[in-house]
Amino acid sequence: MNKLPFELDTLQQLIDTHHLKLQYQILADIPFRHEHFPLYSVELGGGDKPCPTVLFVGGVHGVERIGSQVILALLNSLLQRLVWDKHLQQMLTGVRLAFVPVVNPVGLFMGTRGNGNQVDLMRNAPIESSEKVSFMVGGQRISSRLPWYRGVGGMELETVGLVAYVQQLLSRSTSLISLDAHSGFGLSDHIWFPYAHTRTAFENANYILHLKQLFEQSYPHHGHYRLAPQSQFYRTHGDIWDYLYRQHQVADPNAQVPFLPLTLEMGSWAWIKKNPRQIFNFAGFFNPQKTHRHHRILRRHTVLMQFMMEAAYAQSLEQLTPERLAELTECARLYWYREPQS
C-alpha cells in the first residue's frame, strides 16, 4: 500500500501504543482496490452502567483533514493526561468519551470528499427532505462524478458502521452529545444542530440552549461560535445526524435519553482570506497550511471540547427538571425559530 496519510497512521499508532488504556472496535472493514481500511471507534471511561457520553467524530469528508486532526489531537492529549491527571481519571469513572476520528478512511487516503464509491457520506442516510433543498449541495443522484452524490445502493459501509455505533452508544448512555468536526463553510466557526432536512424545530433545542447558556456564562471569552439549526444555512437530503435522531425518537419515544448531535464547521474561508495563495491548492481550501495557523486551529476548540466533557460529567442535561425544560423550549423557539415579522 502507498504510505498511509498522517491521520490514519496516527490513529493506528494511538491504538497500538495505548491499547491498555482504551477500548476500540472495528465498525466496518472498507475494501478499496486491493486493500482493506478499518473504520475504528475508540472509547475511554464509562463502565457497565449507562452514563453520560460524549462522542467526537471527524473525517466524514476525506478532504477536510483538519477535522480528523482536531479529534486526534484531543484523543492524544487525553491519553497522555490519563497517566497523571487525577481529575481526568475521576471524570472517566462517570462519563464515557467515544471517538470516531476518521469516518471515511478511503476518502482521506484518496484526498476526496466522498468515499471510495464517490458517495458523500453526509448525504447518504435514508432520510428525505420534503422541503426545497439547496440545488446540488442538498444531495444529488445525477452522477457519482459530481459532488454531493447520495449513492444509489442504500447506506454505504461507513454510514452503516457509524449509525450502528451511535445507536449502540445511545443504548448505553443517559445522554449523548456528539461533535462532528468539518471545515469549509464561511468565515467563522459554526456549530450546527438538526435539522438539516427541514426547518421544523429540533425537539432537543431546549437542551442545546441550556448548554449554550452554560458555556457563555462559564467561558465568556470563547463565544466565537455561531450556533444554529443547519436548515437556516442550507437544507440537505441524507444527513446522518438527522437520520440518527429520527431513529432515536422511535427507539426512545418518552425522550429519556437526550441526544444532541452537533456539527462543528470550522470557518476555513478565514484561512484563505489571510493566505489567498491557498486557493491554488485544493487541500488548502479545507485545511490551514501555515504551521502557526495549524497549531492555532488544533488548540482553538479545546475549551469547547473540554466543556462538553465537563458538562456531561456534571450530568447537566440529566438534571434539568420538566419545568426548566419547558421554559427552555419556549426560549429556544423565540431564539431560533421565530417566524419573520410580516
Ligand SMILES: [Zn+2]
Ligand atoms: Zn464536511
